Amino acid sequence: MSAKLRDLTDLRIGVLCGGDSPERAGSLASGDHAHRALLSLGLNSELLDPASIRMDLLPDRIDVALLALHGPGGEDGKIQGSLETVGIPYTGSGVLASALGMHKPTFKGLLTQERIDTPRWVMVDPKISVESTLSMVRHTLGFPVFVKPASGGGSLAAGIAKDEHALRAMIEAAQADQYAEFMVEEYVQGIACTVGLVEVEGRVRTLPVHDVEPKGDFYDYASKHDASLRTEHCPSILPAPTTDTMKYLADRVLRLIGAHGVLRVDFMVGASGRVTVLECNTVPGLSELGNLATMAAAGGIPYPTLVQHVLQTAYTKPAYVP
Numbered sequence: 001m002s003a004k005l006r007d008l009t010d011l012r013i014g015v016l017c018g019g020d021s022p023e024r025a026g027s028l029a030s031g032d033h034a035h036r037a038l039l040s041l042g043l044n045s046e047l048l049d050p051a052s053i054r055m056d057l058l059p060d061r062i063d064v065a066l067l068a069l070h071g072p073g074g075e076d077g078k079i080q081g082s083l084e085t086v087g088i089p090y091t092g093s094g095v096l097a098s099a100l101g102m103h104k105p106t107f108k109g110l111l112t113q114e115r116i117d118t119p120r121w122v123m124v125d126p127k128i129s130v131e132s133t134l135s136m137v138r139h140t141l142g143f144p145v146f147v148k149p150a151s152g153g154g155s156l157a158a159g160i161a162k163d164e165h166a167l168r169a170m171i172e173a174a175q176a177d178q179y180a181e182f183m184v185e186e187y188v189q190g191i192a193c194t195v196g197l198v199e200v201e202g203r204v205r206t207l208p209v210h211d212v213e214p215k216g217d218f219y220d221y222a223s224k225h226d227a228s229l230r231t232e233h234c235p236s237i238l239p240a241p242t243t244d245t246m247k248y249l250a251d252r253v254l255r256l257i258g259a260h261g262v263l264r265v266d267f268m269v270g271a272s273g274r275v276t277v278l279e280c281n282t283v284p285g286l287s288e289l290g291n292l293a294t295m296a297a298a299g300g301i302p303y304p305t306l307v308q309h310v311l312q313t314a315y316t317k318p319a320y321v322p
Helices: 024-040 055-060 078-086 095-102 104-113 130-140 164-174 221-225 240-257 291-298 303-315
Strands: 012-016 044-048 064-067 121-124 145-149 159-161 182-186 190-200 203-206 210-214 230-233 262-270 275-281
Touching (some): 012 024, 024 044, 024 303, 055 078, 064 078, 064 303, 078 095, 095 275, 104 121, 104 275, 130 164, 159 164, 164 182, 190 240, 190 291, 210 291, 240 262, 240 275, 262 291
Parallel strands (some): 012 044, 012 064
Antiparallel strands (some): 145 182, 190 203, 190 210, 190 262, 210 230
């Protein structure tokens, strides 16, 4: 049945949020906002935390899952696979696209194969010495570099290493971090941008580009959650050819990984005009003040309607998705 015709009023909607990833706090905020939006539309919604419920009991409790989970376990295909197993429709991408989008080295490898610009990178391999990693970075990337988890978001456990001393400290700290795998990436100085895509009545719509200039060194967790720490524009004030390029690339990314229903693609625009893809998010934050909601509002989509569109994506997937 098409998204336009699907009647949501008779559904028991479970908004899945929380979980046990490092991004739990952001997920709870996304879930709470989405839940309240659904209630404002007169729909039957309840909040559910996968960290404290049994998945095999969900079919007796809900008809559809709206995913507001962030980080490992929520965006990487695992919760999607669990819901497939128990037969509950869920929003957004399937197992494979979720896994491809979440694991940055794999995602960047696909970009490289498709000749889509992405910052160069090397992996922090725990089986080799820190000295070997430093040498590899020195000869392939140079400094400064950006260090981040291979599977994670929200800029948690991420930061800039301006020299070898700083990188050594970050690598040593990473060895004790709850994120198991880290990568070192070419640092591209410029303006952080993001492009949202959401399915509206069965067709993917590209939202206005959102650009951000943080007041600190980079667009970190604090600046993402405190508007006083950033300057932002939506629609972007960057030149139209630049924003058109990002929209085009965002659509290519969606098709490349097989994403469904909703996606956010993050970019960096360098001073030279370079447009490079940083990463993508198959379960973008659903907070009313978040990037996706900001882009939707700039595109004329009120927040409750956005959440309704996202919910409808549970019913517009092909009969089988890997």
